[in-house]
Amino acid sequence: MTKDSILPSLHFVGSVPLSSGREVFDMLARRFGRWLSRIPDGETGGRTNWIQYQEDVFARHPDFARIEGPADPRSGSAKRAQTGKFDLLPGKKPSPESFGSLGYAQSALESWEDFKALQASGIIGKHQRYMVPIPSPYNVISFCIMPESQAAAEIPYEARLLQELDEILAKIPHDQLSIQWDCAHDMQAFDGARTPWFAPARAGIIERLARLGNRVPEGVEMGYHFCYGSYGGRHFVEPKSTAAMVQLANGILGELKRSLNFLHMPVPIERDDDAYFAPLGQLERPDGMEVYLGLIHDRDGVEGTLRRMAAAQRHFDNFGLSTECGFGRYQPQEAVAILDTHSQVMDALAAKG
Numbered sequence: 001m002t003k004d005s006i007l008p009s010l011h012f013v014g015s016v017p018l019s020s021g022r023e024v025f026d027m028l029a030r031r032f033g034r035w036l037s038r039i040p041d042g043e044t045g046g047r048t049n050w051i052q053y054q055e056d057v058f059a060r061h062p063d064f065a066r067i068e069g070p071a072d073p074r075s076g077s078a079k080r081a082q083t084g085k086f087d088l089l090p091g092k093k094p095s096p097e098s099f100g101s102l103g104y105a106q107s108a109l110e111s112w113e114d115f116k117a118l119q120a121s122g123i124i125g126k127h128q129r130y131m132v133p134i135p136s137p138y139n140v141i142s143f144c145i146m147p148e149s150q151a152a153a154e155i156p157y158e159a160r161l162l163q164e165l166d167e168i169l170a171k172i173p174h175d176q177l178s179i180q181w182d183c184a185h186d187m188q189a190f191d192g193a194r195t196p197w198f199a200p201a202r203a204g205i206i207e208r209l210a211r212l213g214n215r216v217p218e219g220v221e222m223g224y225h226f227c228y229g230s231y232g233g234r235h236f237v238e239p240k241s242t243a244a245m246v247q248l249a250n251g252i253l254g255e256l257k258r259s260l261n262f263l264h265m266p267v268p269i270e271r272d273d274d275a276y277f278a279p280l281g282q283l284e285r286p287d288g289m290e291v292y293l294g295l296i297h298d299r300d301g302v303e304g305t306l307r308r309m310a311a312a313q314r315h316f317d318n319f320g321l322s323t324e325c326g327f328g329r330y331q332p333q334e335a336v337a338i339l340d341t342h343s344q345v346m347d348a349l350a351a352k353g
Contacts, residue, residue, distance in 0.1 A: 025115055064145075186205050267312070
């Protein structure tokens, strides 16, 4: 809940289709600031398609070769579809440093300058944190690397990503920073829809995500975005219920040596039934952990959001609101609609008292 009202808080998962991070900060702060604890930069520009820009990292790496393949048929209105994966060349063992810039630290530090300027001007509140969403290495390796090379590529790539995390931690004050680990391929594999290169799958995913979380020092806010995909406007696989997400969250909590500050879970548009939300009653919830449910959809607006919200409240309370995922691949008119729905939902809840 927000500090100054009985209304639920809002959470923006990551991507917003505006022209720049500064524009995203400004719009979200002005329009929704009273309900936001953390604000992302919208993952604009080359990051619009989430992890697809990591293909460029492997394309320029001398130890990897592209293996061409068909475009993803789910690409829909996405701006670029994957056309191949990368194979590690025989005998090659890349070091973390050999990857060069992954882009996470560079973009985060550039956007931090805009965040600071808007905070100094009073547009962003002093209590609000700058949120940096970072995909877990599993997502990138699963998406970019051929199966036979995934195990070997994961180790140096993760080490390089954590070096970039350290760059972010060194430059941004910890009490103004929020790190969100994006977990899409991980979540899908945990729920049985993907086959990872390690076994047992569930234990390996928990161990990896907890390891990432434990690299974020206490004092920096840290959370996880569980995701079933949004490529081409569709899930990779539909969640049967919140059960797998609850099991993954509880598993991570069992291995974390620091606080888990927030957690985000998607809710498909058609799910307003008890079966979907009932497992939330089994979620371990340490004091202070915020939970956001992706109840907001543009296609059924306020009515649909309130219906799903009522269903969730039968099994779980004190949660914030969000969309299922970022919406950087939306067309401009679609983005306007989903942002308007956020405003209309909060107005409707305020009117209900």
